[in-house]
Amino acid sequence: MKMKTIKTIKKYCILILLTFWAGAYTKAQSDLEIRKVFDEYGSRKGVVMVELKGKMLEDYDFTAFKSISISDIPEAGDFIRKCLAKDEIGAKKVKQVVSNGKATAIILQLAPKDESNRLILFNQSSSNPPKITLIYIESDETADDVLKLVLKKK
């Protein structure tokens, strides 16, 4: 086989790989700091992480849903708070609860992306050891409607 043909094949293989990578990486929350939380703690012991997209969410009026529940890793709370402090920039803080000088509950309404409303919900329970829950939601509905839907779920 000619060297030129091999080079062309290589070039196209790289392009195809790049294409798949681009497709996989262009996730909406990839521009957020909380992405680090999912990457860092997602596969650890005592952690439950969920990611739902597209048709899987058609009953919920969401277009994307990602959550992480962390038990027995107290330092995760501070890490999340640091990440949220960065994501807070340009976002609307819907709710914040501070206990003993630390934010134990935060709800952020992020700037819409691709005509999609985005919300981050964080909670750290007062139980010992604390249970931490972080949720990222994307929806075509208004942020208020999403919050009503989320907060009425029991």
Next chain:
Amino acid sequence: MRLYKSKIINFSEADRLIEKYYDGLSTVEEERKLQQFLAQAKLPEKYKAEKAMFGYLKPVPTKAKMIFPVYLRQAAMVALVLTAAFTIQTFVYAGGSGYAIVNGKKITNTTEIKKIAMKSLREISSTNNEVEQGLKSINNSEIVQQQLEVFNGLDELK
């Protein structure tokens, strides 16, 4: 006998130009005429040597090839990659996917995943209700009164 007629130059004219060429006296125009004459398909054997010699000078017809500028080809490549990425994003990734990872173990059962998702939503909503109740209690006038009473002592000091 077949007559070799050239529209360009005749045989005697060709012989004269060939002689001039060998003497190094031919002009560019004359050489061009000679080249056209020798490029003819069937010529007498006596012109074989000149034909071979001028054959090297005959312009090689080039195939018409469409050549795009490099920047245009690169732009086309970028556009192709972006289009493919967008298509994948739209039709593959947004098609409906989900997973859950529990203690490092991946779960792909749809019902199970939805249950876990709902559980995390409930955790958030229940806490927020607790918070709302807490906030309501803060609004309680009794607490406000108690807090204001702390400052009553300051008036007496005056």
